[in-house]
Amino acid sequence: MELKDKIELLAAAAxxxxxxxxxxxxxQGKEGEPGSAHLAGICHSxxxxxxxxxxxxxxxTNQCVYDCKYCVxxxxxxxxxxxxxxxxxxxxxxxxxxxxxxxxxxxxxxxIRDPDYTMERMIETxxxxxxxxxxxxxxxxxxxxxxxxxxxxxxxxxxDRMSVNIEMPTGESLKLLAPQxxxxxxxxxxxxxxxxxxxxxxxxxxxxxxxxxxxxGQTTQxxxxxxxxxxxxxxxxxxxxxxxxxxKRVYYSAYMPVVSHPMLPTVDKPPLLREHRLYQADxxxxxxxxxxxxxxxxxxxxxxxxxxxxxxxxxxxxDLFPVEINTADYETLLxxxxxxxxxxxxxxxxxxxxxxxxxxxxxxxxxWKRARHFVTCQGRYYGSSFRQMDQLKQELMPxxxxxxxxxxxxxxxxxxxxxxxxxxxxxESGLQNLFLVKAxxxx
Amino acid sequence: xxxxxxxxxxxxxxxxxGLLTCIYEAYYRHEVPEHICRGDTVQESLLxxxxxxxxxxxxxxxxxxxxRVKISKEALRHAFYAYLSELDDIGVWIxxxxxxxxKVGSAVDRHLREEEVWTVQEASxxxxxxxxxMLGLLRFRELKGGIYYAPMGPDHNIVSLIAPHFVDRLSDQxxxxxxxxxxxxxxxxxxxxxxxxxxxxxxxxxxKDELEFQQLxxxxxxxxxxxxxxxxxxxxxxxxxRYWKYLVEKNG
Numbered sequence: 001m002e003l004k005d006k007i008e009l010l011a012a013a014a015x016x017x018x019x020x021x022x023x024x025x026x027x028q029g030k031e032g033e034p035g036s037a038h039l040a041g042i043c044h045s046x047x048x049x050x051x052x053x054x055x056x057x058x059x060x061t062n063q064c065v066y067d068c069k070y071c072v073x074x075x076x077x078x079x080x081x082x083x084x085x086x087x088x089x090x091x092x093x094x095x096x097x098x099x100x101x102x103x104x105x106x107x108x109x110x111x112i113r114d115p116d117y118t119m120e121r122m123i124e125t126x127x128x129x130x131x132x133x134x135x136x137x138x139x140x141x142x143x144x145x146x147x148x149x150x151x152x153x154x155x156x157x158x159x160d161r162m163s164v165n166i167e168m169p170t171g172e173s174l175k176l177l178a179p180q181x182x183x184x185x186x187x188x189x190x191x192x193x194x195x196x197x198x199x200x201x202x203x204x205x206x207x208x209x210x211x212x213x214x215x216x217g218q219t220t221q222x223x224x225x226x227x228x229x230x231x232x233x234x235x236x237x238x239x240x241x242x243x244x245x246x247x248k249r250v251y252y253s254a255y256m257p258v259v260s261h262p263m264l265p266t267v268d269k270p271p272l273l274r275e276h277r278l279y280q281a282d283x284x285x286x287x288x289x290x291x292x293x294x295x296x297x298x299x300x301x302x303x304x305x306x307x308x309x310x311x312x313x314x315x316x317x318x319d320l321f322p323v324e325i326n327t328a329d330y331e332t333l334l335x336x337x338x339x340x341x342x343x344x345x346x347x348x349x350x351x352x353x354x355x356x357x358x359x360x361x362x363x364x365x366x367x368w369k370r371a372r373h374f375v376t377c378q379g380r381y382y383g384s385s386f387r388q389m390d391q392l393k394q395e396l397m398p399x400x401x402x403x404x405x406x407x408x409x410x411x412x413x414x415x416x417x418x419x420x421x422x423x424x425x426x427x428e429s430g431l432q433n434l435f436l437v438k439a440x441x442x443x
Numbered sequence: 444x445x446x447x448x449x450x451x452x453x454x455x456x457x458x459x460x461g462l463l464t465c466i467y468e469a470y471y472r473h474e475v476p477e478h479i480c481r482g483d484t485v486q487e488s489l490l491x492x493x494x495x496x497x498x499x500x501x502x503x504x505x506x507x508x509x510x511r512v513k514i515s516k517e518a519l520r521h522a523f524y525a526y527l528s529e530l531d532d533i534g535v536w537i538x539x540x541x542x543x544x545x546k547v548g549s550a551v552d553r554h555l556r557e558e559e560v561w562t563v564q565e566a567s568x569x570x571x572x573x574x575x576x577m578l579g580l581l582r583f584r585e586l587k588g589g590i591y592y593a594p595m596g597p598d599h600n601i602v603s604l605i606a607p608h609f610v611d612r613l614s615d616q617x618x619x620x621x622x623x624x625x626x627x628x629x630x631x632x633x634x635x636x637x638x639x640x641x642x643x644x645x646x647x648x649x650x651k652d653e654l655e656f657q658q659l660x661x662x663x664x665x666x667x668x669x670x671x672x673x674x675x676x677x678x679x680x681x682x683x684x685r686y687w688k689y690l691v692e693k694n695g
Contacts, residue, residue, distance in 0.1 A: 004662050011666035029611040032633075036612040043681070044579040045692055047668040050677025054579075057667065092659070095652075098591065098616060099583045100609075101660050101691070137612075256671050270671055350555040353547075360556050 003092070006082050013062045013073055014108055016258070017165075017221065018251040022054040022103035022138045024216030025160040034097065035104075035136030037160060037216075042103050055106035055140060056093055060084055060122055064110030068167075068178040069261045070226050073110045083112075086121065090128040090135075097137055104138030104160075105129065115147035123151065126158045138216075145185045149192050153213075156196060161216040161248070164189045166241070169234045173227030176263060193218050194245050217248035224278060225255035225271040226264060231303045232296040235281055239292040242285065252278045277303040284309055287341055288334045311337040311396040314374055315389055321374040322381055326355050337396065338371030358382050370396050452478035452493045453534075459526050463503035465496045466538050470506075479534030514544035518551055524567035527600045536562045573597055574604040580682070581605070582691050583618060584657075585650040591618040592647060594689050602629050603638055610636050657691050664692035 023041030043052040059073075061083035067075045084092075093105045107125060111118050122141060129135040139159040143152055156162060164186055168174040171183040193214065200213040220241060224234070234252075241247045254270035281303055284290040288310070295309055296302070304312045314321065314337050323332055325347060333344040343365045350356060350364060357377045362368045373383035373392060386392045394402045453469065453476045455461030465479050476494075510519045522537050539559035544551040554560045583591035591613070595602075602622045606629035609618065614633065621628040621641060628641045687693040 004659055007659055007662050008666050011663050015667050015669055029614050032615045034613060034615055038578070038608075042575075042579045045664065045690070046678045046682045047664060048675055048678055049669050049672035050674040050681070051669075051672070052681065053664070053667060056663070058663075095656050096660060098613065099585070099656065099660070099691075100579075100581050100593070100613075103579075254672075256669065272672065346555060349553045353550055353553045354556060356556070363561060364555055 006084055009082050010059045014057045014059045017108055018253045019219055020052055020054045024248055027136055030136055033134040037138050044102055054103045056096055056102045057106040060109035061112055062110050063112050066111055066180050069263055070177055072258045086125040086128050089125045094133045106140040108142035115144045119144045119147040119151045123155050130158050143189050156213045162193055162214050163219040165221045168227055169222055169229040169237055190245050219249040220247055221251035221253055223255050224252050224275050230301040232301040235292040235296055238282060239285055273305050281309040289331055306401055307396045315393050322376045325375045325377050326351050336371055336374045338367035450477040452476050453496050454480055454482050454493045455496050456498050457481040460503035461498040462526055462534055463506040464499045467502040467506050468496055469538055514551055515549040518544050521563055521567040524570040525563045528566040528570045529600055530566050533566055570599045573599050574601040577605050578608055580686050585653045587648050587650055591616050594621045594623050596624045606636055661692055
């Protein structure tokens with residue numbers, strides 16, 4: 001079979017894996033040998049769905065012994081099975097790399113024969129790249145759940161990042177949809193990787209020649225919308241993964257109805273907006289000092305689809321506002337809707353040489369439409385006055401969403417359906433864009 | 444002093460040293476020229492009178508040193524990057540930015556309320572942004588003889604900013620990054636690199652395997668898209684159409 005046909009099948013089978021980032025490793029090139037790693041990662045292209053392409057994201061094979069209900073590669077699915085050899089994979093990677101198509105390789109695989117055998121074949125590919133081609137670029141390897149921990153150590157010394165997909169937000173959902181995968185078999189390798197990283201870090205303090213172990217850390221991913229779990233459970237889980245498992249990233253993947261099964265929900269479109277809101281909330285956890293409990297609780301188990309999570313939080317805690325922009329500390333600035341990490345930093349810098357007013361804030365890059373209701377500048381308030389919190393909330397929505405609410409008075413659920421992005425682009429479907437944070441960061 | 448009653452502008456040879464020489468002259472002549480422009484972009488107007496400023500290495504070095512010591516290294520970087528932006532009138536803005544810098548010292552970058560600070564920083568950000576973007580979007584093609592050739596048409600003059608990244612990364616390849624808009628290129632021979640003027644006439648012929656890899660990459664690009672999430676607007680937001688011309692996957 002032609003290489004081109006294999007790429008067609010195995011890239012298509014890998015595309016539902018969200019992670020593409022090539023960040024977290026910083027490695028200078030070596031003279032006479034190809035490759036280096038850029039700390040912030042580099043995006044090389046963007047596919048027609050707007051997701052960034054950084055690594056050659058591909059499966060080694062789409063054969064699989066497992067029969068997970070939601071997966072295209074499940075054993076019972078009637079589809080063509082192919083496999084790329086370590087020679088083909090490493091040659092392809094290095095040839096793409098030399099043309100600057102990619103930052104490196106992201107290798108995943110269906111499980112052939114057993115987890116150990118699969119993992120060994122993957123490591124063989126990585127070894128070819130590192131030792132035969134002397135490749136110093138980025139490699140992200142998927143850890144196959146259930147494989148021998150020694151293989152994880154072998155692989156971890158050669159690659160930049162490893163990930164195990166947690167797949168479902170709860171053990172019950174996992175049991176239902178991926179009966180052969182046990183929660184413990186997913187959590188086990190994560191814990192093992194975390195502990196090995198910590199161990200290596202400790203011993204590298206005393207012994208200089210300690211070999212590195214996945215310098216860019218581990219990530220994971222879960223599918224959103226295939227199971228009935230609410231956002232509160234998902235976000236609390238993510239918080240735990242960041243805190244106790246030291247994850248670099250948790251990715252959320254809107255459930256795509258790739259296969260139909262009586263146990264799976266029937267959806268026409270993937271819940272992209274919900275996925276987007278989860279990413280926004282995830283950002284609040286990692287960079288804005290929020291905790292999951294502040295954003296969601298039993299009374300508010302799901303993120304609001306009409307406004308971003310920070311605006312939603314600020315409306316519910318309006319008694320904390322307005323905040324004086326010239327005196328508030330950095331942590332407080334970060335909690336104001338319309339102010340991000342960059343603009344908060346600029347405000348702190350700029351106000352040291354003179355008091356700021358509304359016009360200055362706009363220049364600095366603050367989203368004034370949202371921020372003005374929550375700040376004062378030298379005592380002056382620029383926002384509107386409200387009788388009800390709902391009015392304020394409408395001010396914070398994207399224009400079309402607010403208008404729709406006013407004219408239709410429609411319920412949120414039908415509205416939610418309507419603002420999901422269409423399959424074809426048009427001025428209307430750009431709605432999701434309005435609040436979209438950089439997808440380079442999401443990817 | 445000049446004999447012009449109304450507006451006058453400075454003209455320099457287009458190099459950074461030339462711009463610094465202009466700044467030296469303006470500062471010591473206590474003048475604020477209406478424009479500081481490169482020799483090749485001058486628009487004459489009736490009331491305008493332009494003064495040729497010959498580039499003087501010694502004066503340029505003095506200004507450079509003074510920026511580094513009396514203002515900050517960051518200000519020097521902003522000034523240089525803004526110069527590379529080649530935006531209209533950026534010369535005068537750089538001059539005004541530096542003048543403020545000599546007044547307030549290293550705090551100049553905090554004076555975001557001042558238009559000159561904002562304008563220069565914005566230009567500098569644009570250049571840095573495009574350079575970062577090009578680290579990903581540049582595409583090499585292997586030519587007969589094994590040289591990797593990458594054409595590009597950036598908005599700003601970034602070739603000197605991106606070349607070191609590829610010297611580090613593709614250190615065992617001979618390559619050439621060609622700024623087609625400006626007819627200059629960074630050339631690397633596996634040991635040293637340099638910027639050179641290029642006037643390329645004949646078409647370049649690709650290596651025999653090259654087209655095959657381009658096909659494979661196009662196939663990959665197509666297969667990785669999730670059709671249910673089709674969103675070309677988002678794609679263009681990150682990868683504006685003006686860059687597609689040289690992208691293999693977009694038939695460049």
